[in-house]
Amino acid sequence: EIVLTQSPGTLSLSPGERATLSCRASQSVSSNYLAWYQQKPGQAPRLFIYGASSRATGIPDRFSGSGSGTDFTLTISRLEPEDFAVYYCQQYGSSPPLTFGGGTKVEIK
Amino acid sequence: EVQLVESGGGLVKPGGSLRLSCAASGFTFSDAWMTWVRQAPGQGLEWVGRIKSKTDGGTTDYAAPVKGRFIISRDDSKTTLFVQMNSLKTEDTAVYYCATEFGGVMTFWGQGTLVTVSS
Numbered sequence: 001e002i003v004l005t006q007s008p009g010t011l012s013l014s015p016g017e018r019a020t021l022s023c024r025a026s027q028s029v030s031s032n033y034l035a036w037y038q039q040k041p042g043q044a045p046r047l048f049i050y051g052a053s054s055r056a057t058g059i060p061d062r063f064s065g066s067g068s069g070t071d072f073t074l075t076i077s078r079l080e081p082e083d084f085a086v087y088y089c090q091q092y093g094s095s096p097p098l099t100f101g102g103g104t105k106v107e108i109k
Numbered sequence: 110e111v112q113l114v115e116s117g118g119g120l121v122k123p124g125g126s127l128r129l130s131c132a133a134s135g136f137t138f139s140d141a142w143m144t145w146v147r148q149a150p151g152q153g154l155e156w157v158g159r160i161k162s163k164t165d166g167g168t169t170d171y172a173a174p175v176k177g178r179f180i181i182s183r184d185d186s187k188t189t190l191f192v193q194m195n196s197l198k199t200e201d202t203a204v205y206y207c208a209t210e211f212g213g214v215m216t217f218w219g220q221g222t223l224v225t226v227s228s
Binding site: 033039044092095102 | 153156158170206212215216219221
């Protein structure tokens with residue numbers, strides 16, 4: 001089973017700043033099959049990125065994903081108020097099981 | 110518009126059973142792989158299991174913590190997904206989400222239903 005470790009646990013930033021979220025896998029993720037989800041309090045998760053770098057429908061271009069192998073990054077170029085949330089990475093290159101990281105909370109500083 | 114609506118959650122005693130449903134609309138349900146994901150209070154996301162479409166064999170996969178206790182099924186005629194949860198433990202307490210799965214990616218999610226296992 002591939003274990004995903006996200007860092008930092010919490011990121012405190014101001015609107016307009018750049019956010020860099022990390023997701024590290026315990027072994028190489030096949031074909032860069034890595035997705036990112038956003039979850040706001042009381043809501044279901046929402047798909048943001050798949051294939052490590054492809055944005056899902058309707059996701060603004062200030063969100064970008066990158067990385068390969070065991071190291072992946074989600075970058076938010078300029079934080080908007082609606083971007084403050086928890087972000088989870090998930091691998092689907094080696095399944096079952098599908099596995100998630102523990103999440104990174106992006107909070108307003 | 111894709112809609113997934115979970116129901117059936119509630120309070121159950123340890124060792125008890127519960128059946129969750131997920132009513133789907135807005136897409137061709139019979140062609141879809143469907144997944145259950147859960148989230149314990151204040152915790153992260155945990156994949157529970159999946160069922161493939163019948164054209165892809167209709168087989169199921171489960172996470173280790175629920176294997177042998179949970180059974181995922183589907184009724185394509187009613188566009189509904191189910192999970193039968195048996196021998197429930199306190200650690201099964203969570204919000205349970207159903208989601209469409211495409212190539213391992215959870216593309217659309219329901220709003221979730223809360224299951225509380227407590228004496």
